[in-house]
Amino acid sequence: MEPLTQQLERDFKVTGNSWIDRIRKEAFQSLAQLPYPTSEQEEWKYTDVEPIVGAPFRLAERKELLVPFEKRKHLTFSGIHAIRRVFVNGYHCPKLSSTEPLPQGVIVDNLATILQNNPKRVEPYLSRYAKDQNNPFIAINTAFFQEGAFLYLPKGITLEHPIHLVYFSQSNGAAAVSHPRTLVIAEEGSEARIVETYIGDGSYWTNAVTEIVLGENARIHSCKIQEESAEAFHLSTLFIHQNRDSRASSHVISLGGKITRNDVRALLDAEGSEVTLNGLTMASDNQHVDNQTLIDHAKPHSTSDELYKGILDGKSNGVFNGRIVVRPNAQKIRAQQTNKNLLLSDDAKMNTKPLLEIHADDVRCNHGATIGRLDENQLFYLRSRGMGEAEARTLLTYAFASDMIQRLAYGPLETYLEILLLQRLGHAEEELR
Template identity: 40%
Template sequence: MNAGVALAEGVGAVVDRARAFAERERGATPLFLQNLRQLALEALVRSGFPEPGHEEWRYFPVAEAVRLLSGCAGASGAANASRRPGARAALAAVAALGYAEKRQHQLVFVNGSLDPELSTLDNLPKGVHFHGISRLLEKGSPLVEPRLGLLRGHQRHPFVALNTAFLADGALLLVPDRVVCTTPLHVVNVTDGTDGAVATHPRVLLVLGENAQATVVETFVGAGPAFVNPVTEAYLGPHAFLDHYTLQEGSAEAAHVGTFDAHLAPGGQLFTHLFSAGSLLARNEASVHLHGDGAGLTMDGLYLGRNEQVVDNHVLVDHARPHCGSQQYYKGILDGKARGAFDGKVIVKPTASRTDAHQKNRNLLLSPEATVDSKPQLEIYNNDVKATHGSATGRLDPDALFYLRSRGFGETEARAALTLAFASEIAERIKVEPLRKHLEARVLAWLSGNGRETAS
């Protein structure tokens, strides 16, 4: 079956499923969401999945991912991790983050549905809303409707459309003006495909008011075959500050197609940190729209690939207003036959004078068969701009290896020290302490080959 046929059949099957889903859920769904699902489905039917050679998808095997999706059923069975050994094993891989002990504010979703046993929301700062979307909808809460889908990603992006067509649950965070959340808020997605391949479409909606501040950690873990298709929308009000972390440690049998979409008002400050080590096929896409004067953006990425993994990082930064700054620093470590990509585009629109934009991508290849495509791009339509981009790909420095060995480091230790040093530049900018420690341990375990291949 060639890729085109697979894609067409994939769309057909998925669209039929989405129609049946919409029909089944109609009674329990508010009208605005029914309409949104319908619009998204129509957009997906129009666009189909990206064909091979599509400019924005050239480094991701869409057909292979869609084949995986076609073999997945919608989520069914218990949404309690306590009743799913696969989910418990998946959570054990991130034990350092303390989800089992409910150490922080956390919303845990198992196969797309909220697990009330593992979710804790005690003692949130006054006025802060952090809830499961399905709960809010059940209660007829007015919090969801005004912002959900406002960025219209479902009109542009087939996998955001797919997510929206199946939109049923997820997390909503609303931080009112001038409120600072000092402790991180965690959204945990556990995908357990050990009793049958499963597709999930988790949604996160983050809304920060003027001068509001929050730290959000989105964690993805899983076991068994799965298709995980999360979408996060973030709206930062004037001078709001969001520190956002994505920890992608999906199952080695899973495809992960994640999209992060953010809109910044004047003076808004966004810091994103991506750590991608899991899933057989991973797409980490982020679009940030600097639509207010003086907004600032820093994007860090660290991606690891081994065996036959594919990890495709796709970034779009849209400078639309004056005096905004953006910097990206993505680093990749690839071993085995892994394929990595960094495809980052910064667009500086004619209206964006005094822009300061920087892109940097560095890759470390640990095996002769690992490959990477690095494509930092600047598209500048304004003359009053400071912009740089750079890319470098290499192997471990033999001189540094010898230097370490000549001081008594064993060869394996020396390689590990240098690889960890390469990763540490990104890791040390993580402000959530347990997450940073987890990450450093994870890189070391990954290096010594003890990285989790499957969670079960």
């Protein structure tokens, strides 16, 4: 435990801006009261953070990086025109980012630049929602983030193209940590689609925090594609704060990383708000993927829909912990939560815990969870039609995952993920094209 604390103190710097220094300092000081989570804590029961916090991680340094050729293709989606911002080891990399004229008033920039030039823009929002008494990693991000993405959508603006944020990490031997921070502010009636890609090379730790604030009637579709390297640790927390009649959706696609922990928290803080949380995990070998979601129905007449699916192969470990809270007097709530898991190997494990905490009576809340393997009858049917065993399994596994792709409801992204999935399932790239 010592190494991380020591390096934290060494890396703590002041920026000179009184407000930002204050929140950083508060976050840093709060760490003293926030011990690293252990399996004693309910939210961390199945995830051991010792490999992360016990290693001597140092804050990644800014440097010119050569993104390996085979990884470079992930920086762009073929066939999708996107507003792209690329970050390498948590630092903005203008060379790899796109430049295009943006609609009047829209800001897509480096968070550090905004903090320097126009902190007033950020002050009311940054770190206001990303708070948690039980999760020190959020405080660590707040105290140490270097750069990140800032997105501002003025009233009534709809962005035609998605915003693609790429967080690339690379370590050259030494264990490096980056704390990417993303802040999205969508004013009344605005709409945008955001894709975050986390990818990298070598062994490193990504500790990301994203805050999304939706104004009245705003719509944000967010998608996180996690393709970290096999030795990487990935911790991320997404906060969604919703105003009246706003619609938010989040897709968390977890494919890479050694230990992955995703926290998604949606606060439906006004009537008429709706949130959709989707997640797809594909794990194999010794991967560990922990998904934690919280949907907090704070006000009446709000709706949530959640579907998380996991496909676990090898000796992988899956965790799902979904909490739905309906606060007192938050009537007329509809909440639906489903967690389905496919275990492909006898050594894979799944722990699921869907929680309902209901303090109002006029609600309709359901949750369901299943864990099982591929249906023998379906396999038999495919085999009887002349399909090989391996192919039949791949097809059925793909079918299990395919509705998660459809739920993205955005053609070009669906195609991209489809290819990614089929690759994971063992198809050569040439076949797919």
